[in-house]
Amino acid sequence: MLDIRLLREHPEQVKAGIAKKKDTTDIDKILQLDNDRREVIREVEKLKGERNTVSAQVAQKKKAGEDAEAEIKSMKAVGENIASLDQKQRDIEQEIHNLMIWIPNIPHESVPVGGEENNEIIREWGEIRKADFKVLPHWEVGEKLGILDIAAATKLSGSGFYLLKGLGARLQRALVAYMLDMHTREGFLEIAAPFIVTADTMFGTGQLPKLSEDMYKTTEDEMYLIPTAEVSITNCYKQHMIDQKELPILMVGHSPCFRREAGAAGKDTRGMVRVHQFEKVEMVKIVEPEKSYEELESLTAQAEKILQGLKIPYRVSTLATGDLSFAAAKCYDLELWAEGVERWLEISSCSNFEDFQARRMNCRYKDSDKKTRFPHTLNGSGLALARLIPAILENYQNADGSVTIPEVLVPYMGGIEKIG
RNA sequence: GGAGAGGUGGCUGAGUGGUCGAAAGCGCUGGUCUCGAAAACCAGUGUACCUUCGGGUACCCAGGGUUCGAAUCCCUGCCUCUCCGCCA
Missing domain, CATH: 1.10.287.40 (Serine-tRNA synthetase, tRNA binding domain)
Incomplete structure (x- = not known):
């Protein structure tokens, strides 16, 4: 607000x-x-x-x-x-x-003006592999290896869902643990919060009223399924007076994310790239206003560490004003290269909301002059699993159809180095 | 789900119709003392809105109601706690 x-x-x-x-x-x-x-x-x-x-x-x-x-x-x-x-x-x-409540946050002055076509790529990392064989898209290699079963998920829930089994499910669990370990080591407090929240909570982070159509809602109690852990984690400080000594507050959590994808019918219908439910590790920061833009840089860097650890090529772009979400003042998108679908996939959004969410949540702090102020809030995916798994299945795919486990994940896979 | 109790400032907590924006304590800030610190003592310490910048108004979970007047009485909702029931 x-x-x-x-x-x-x-x-x-x-x-x-x-x-x-x-x-x-x-x-x-x-x-x-x-x-x-x-x-x-x-x-x-x-x-x-x-x-x-x-x-x-x-x-x-x-x-x-x-x-x-x-x-x-x-x-x-x-x-x-x-x-x-x-x-x-x-x-x-x-x-x-x-x-x-319907007015969006206004973009920061450093944000390029215009639509999606004006997004600015600011850096790239890693080498894109030139495989000497035909790299299969993740849904094909996943089915062949018996670790991904889209048909089973469709039977259970309709289109737009995935089901992992065996080492596929294990891979997801390994990734979650790897990412949470990385972030908690860097000072983020791990939070395991509710996945179902009230309308007031959805209002706090800006999902309501504007994005109502994109969310799943329970009929009996008017509760909402979170589209991201950002909602639960940020709102921990809803209606709260923070002591300045607590700042900056760094939190991280893992949750399923539920999205109706109401406006995206017919887009990315195959595989795991666009689904109604996916897992994500999310980082949230609550900081003093003066420091929020440097915190945005370090938040983005934190998300990048995951991809660097996994050795997956990616690029970072600054979203143009027209591509920014309702509540964001500035946002960096991380996109990774997925070799099988031959596309850059959005894997993380790191945003500064300035005091837009704090105002809606009525989250305040006392500064050193004992003045009551709104802190700035930020969040960033670190990272989304439903796009990370495809990238691993494709980028780490071998000519014989097997998939090598990225080195940093091997300990989390119980020593397994290869699927297939 | 049933029965009861309760929600007051940054925190704990008094206050059952009229100088109550609200006692007291804690915390915090400043001062005295000290080489310095602690302790002790003294003083100060809510937020928002309106303003002709004198001041005024509102806020004691939220929303209604009674009244000339409500933190205080009544109704509804939300939440918390205790006991019982159910339950992974």
Whole structure:
């Protein structure tokens, strides 16, 4: 959520910012409501002041045993007037709120302007292998090795699901353990949080109300299945006052992610690349505002360490404004090269939300001047399994159809060095 | 699921209709003392909004209600705790 003061004081900046994200909220309408609101407040507060004064007189007279009927009578009408103005104020504030919650965060000045085509690749890492045999896509090699069974998943849940078995399931477990170990070693606190959360929690990180269509929702209790562990982990600090000494807060967790992919019908229908449920390790940071952009760099570097450890080539790009998510001010995408599908696959998004989420969650901290402020929140995948496994099955594929286990995973695989 | 108790500031916790924004303690900040620290003592210490910058208004889980006036009384919801039931 944006600060209404930013709208008041720099309306042009806000308008330009949201336009870069292709948002069309009528900012002037909100400013008009904001003026109306203040007018009502001035009026009602004057009346309340009067009532408080007279009420004090009533109390005094009663104490002294005097008659206060005249005062009581005169305040009756004032009281009714106050009640109706209070209602009017609430209505206006509700209307303002209902508009504010749909406004996206505004992009940081360093973010390239434009649509997806303006994303900027800022670095690449690793050598793309030139195999002297035909590298099979992961769904083919996975089925052949008996470790991936898309048909079974489809039977259970319909299209857009995968099922791993044997060493495939083990590989996923190994990756999760490898990644969690890496991040906790670097100071991230491991969190195992709920996968089902309330609407209020979804509001806190910005999934609601805008992304409602993308999530699975329970019918009986109005609960939501998390689309990412970001939701559960970040919201641990919802409605919380943080002591500055605790900052920066670094957390990491592993969870399944549930996504309806409502707008993506017909895209990437084969394999594990686009599915309704996948596993992911997610890192979250809560930091002082002054440090959030350097923290974004180190967060991205942290995600990159996983790929470097696995020796998988990747590239990092800065997302252009039109490609940024609702809540993000700046985002780096990590894409890895998958040799079988011959594509760069998005494997991690590392974003700085500035105080956008903190404001929605009402997460605050006291700074060194004892002033209450909103911290900045960040998160980054570290990493998503449903795209990492395909990359391993393809990039580590051998001519005989077997798959070599990346060296760093061997200990996690109980010493197994090759599948097939 | 059943019965009961309760939700008050950064924290603990008093307060059952009228100077209560709220006692006390802890914590925090400053000072005295000290070579320095601890202890002790003294002082200070909520947030948001409106403002003609004098001040004013609101906030004691949330939302309604009663009243001239509500932290305090009533209703609804949410959450926590205790006991019972059920249960991986």
